[in-house]
Amino acid sequence: MNELTNAERRTLEWIVLRFAEEPFDAGALERASRGRLTGYEAELGIERLRGRGIVETRRKAWGETIHTLAPGLLADWQAVFAPGLREAATPEEAVEPSYEPKAGFAKLLLFFVAEAATNGLTLTQKGTFHKKDVQRLASRIDVANEDLAGLAVDYLHRDKLDKPLAVLFDAALRLGLLRPGPGAVEPAPERIAAWLARPNGAIQEELTALWWDVYTPADVWLQHAAAAIRGLPAGRWFSLRRLADALLAAGVPTNGRTEEEAREAIAAYWAGPMAAFGLLELGACADGPAVRRPEPQRADEDDGWYVQPDFDVIVPPTAPFAARWELEACAEYAGGDTVDRYRLTKASWERALARGREPERLLAALKAHALYGVPEPVETALRQWSAAYGAVTLEDVTLLRCRDAKDAAYIRGDEELSACLVAQLGELDFIVDRSKAKALADRLQRQGFSLRQAGERAPAAMEPSEDAAKPEEAARRSAPSGIVYSRRNAALFPLDPSPEGTKPLRDKLAAVPQAWLRSLRKYHASTTRELLEAAIDVRTKVRLVVDGREVDFVPKRVAPSGADWVAQGYIDGEEASVTAAACGEAQLLVPEQA
Incomplete structure (x- = not known):
């Protein structure tokens, strides 16, 4: 921060607070500042910040240039320009936590993908889910539609699909775990295996980042709220009201909301829905809702499960996802929240065998993660079920x-x-x-036989695809963009390799009499008018002595007023008018060049 020049710092402050991650042009930046930042200062600041990698410039297909804060920098610069955010921390003893247990985004996504892989997920002719499948999936998802009421997003098939299922289906598609096939949603085994192999904490971090990426809207207020929450240290409580008040005090625009509506929007759009998916913890403090980012699970905390003599399997939250996947294949889910319960049944075991799972590998996986082993009667029964399975087979040939x-x-x-x-x-x-x-x-x-086909044969389920030998191509095709519509598209435009920057303004400035730049001097009223019009053309400001007081004036227009003229613009961010009679000395000012 100390390396930034004054023009760079002031420009960056306006970019961060007024535009967050939204695209803008120099004119919009100049208008937002209401004279506190001239057009020349904005262009120069953007040019220098681009050179430092803080701002990116892109060019639309029709030639329009837009700028954005470089990805991933909002939270860092927000902390500089909205220092009051640090004061929103609330002592733990002053917060009453909400102890409503939640399965969490990662586990719910595992449930969703496992249901599709194990029980199938067919699609209607319109490409949405059948009602019976929606009901089956919803029975395993402990997130109610009402929990996401404040998450104002649009998505494909919203008339057929509740928002919690849409969130999970979107995540599965974006991560490439599922892909739409002909008439059904198909699992992507290689992608699923790679995903399951990651530690639980890494999976949770990836899904949290995905949430921010997909659901951050084109709303500067909510973008700042997202950056503020994202930057909170894990494990500490923060007052939502004080977070909002710090943003208001810094001058972040509320997108037309009143201050109270702006505070409520943070709770409705971010805190409530994220808590429903276990990405935030909710509590209450003296001035309203409080939030806490959960501590990430360390890789060395991954644990196993407990196999009971009654064929129940008790699964703590630290069980690795790869192990859970095996349970999803061979056991029935019997409920839970933080801790889950599965039940090994003959039907569920045979279901896994029918889908090609090898009984010895299934049993080995069950034993490998059983913290106190598999009770002998349970193992015996599983071996008996395996031995009996397939004694008689019905086959399509x-x-x-x-x-x-x-x-x-x-x-x-x-x-x-x-x-x-x-x-x-x-x-x-x-x-x-x-x-x-x-x-x-x-x-x-x-050999001369005239062959009649009795019907078209569907390809066998395990036949390799054309792309099986090309993992990068298969990965590209298996990762569609999801079903939630994104509201941010600046990154779709290519970076501008050679933006004009301040060159057009420098060329205009070179044609201005240099005496106007050197010092504060008294000019004839007509010359002062020319100086002001030059300032408007170069988009800079003028130092004037007005009625004996020295001010920095940002002129926007000069109009006739009787025999004289009157200039309109800004002084100290407020609209002001200056008459020819009131003008004394004048000097054309340009921002720092170093």
Whole structure:
């Protein structure tokens, strides 16, 4: 901060407080300051701040130039220009915490993705969920629609999908854990495995960052509130009212709200919804709501579970997500909040086996995370269920049917054709190896058989996709943008490699008589008028002696007034008019050049 020049510091202060992360141009910055910052100062400040990496300049397709504060810097500079935020800290003994337990964003997302992977999630023709699936998913999500009433966001299928499910579906899509397929939402196994392998604390941090990125609106007041909350040290209580008051005192615009409405907006848009997803803790202090960012879980705190003799599995919040995923596959969720309970049943175990899970690997995972082992009766039952499963199998198979015994005998005896067969059924029919069905069809046609297709065969579920050998391509395709509409799009425009900056103003300044810049001097009224008009053209200010008082005047227009003229503009941020008769000495001022 000490390295910034005065023009840079003043420009940055107006950018941070008045625009936060919103795009702006120098004209908007000049207007927002109401004469406290001239257009020349704004252009010069932006130019220098861009050189320091604090401001970015982008160019729209039609040539318009916009500027933004560089990503990730708002909270840091907010702390400089709104120092009162530090005074919002509240002693723990002065806060009455709300002890309503919440599952948390990360665990709810795990539930959502596991439901889609384990039980399927089909889509209607319009691309939304079926009512029965919505009800099934909602039964596992402990966030009510009312909890998110203040989170004013728009999203796809909002008439069919409640906001809590939309938040989770959006997160699953943005992280690439799920992807819309033909008629159903499909899990992305590689992405899920990579996500589950991370420590619980890292998953929570990623989801918190995703929340800020997706739900920060194009509203300067709420952007500042987000930066203030984001910058709070974890584990300490802060008064929401005092946070809001610090922003108001710094001059942050409320986007048309009254001061009380601005305070309530922070609680409604940020605190309530984030607490519903376990991203904040709520409490009450003497002057209203208080918030606390939860302490992140350390990697060395990841823990296991407790397998009970009655087949229940008690899962503490520190259990690794990769381990929970195994439980989701082979056990029934029986409820919980901070601590969860699962139940191992024959149906749930067989469901996992039916989806291709190997019983020994499932049992090994259950035992690996059981803090006091798996009770012998439970292990015995699981082994018995595994041994009994599949004694009789119903299968959908691909049949090759022959019209006469001569063709069947030829196919059975041909080495190339018989390699594609699994077994013969009776005299005329064969079971075909599904993975070789296309090869068999090609070989039959090459040998002169006229093949009739009884129906199009759907590809086997585990067949590798074209992109399986190209992980980066698969990852790119499996990470759509989500269903929540973003309200911020400045970053969609490319960075301007060579913005004009102050050059046009410097060129104009070079044409001005240099004597006007050197010192405060008395001029003829007509010359003073020319000096003021030059200041308007260069977008700078003039030092004037008005009725014997020296002031810095930012002229905006000069108009005739009888035989003389009157200049209108700003003095000390207030609108002011200066007549020709009142003017004494004058000097054209430009901001610092060093």
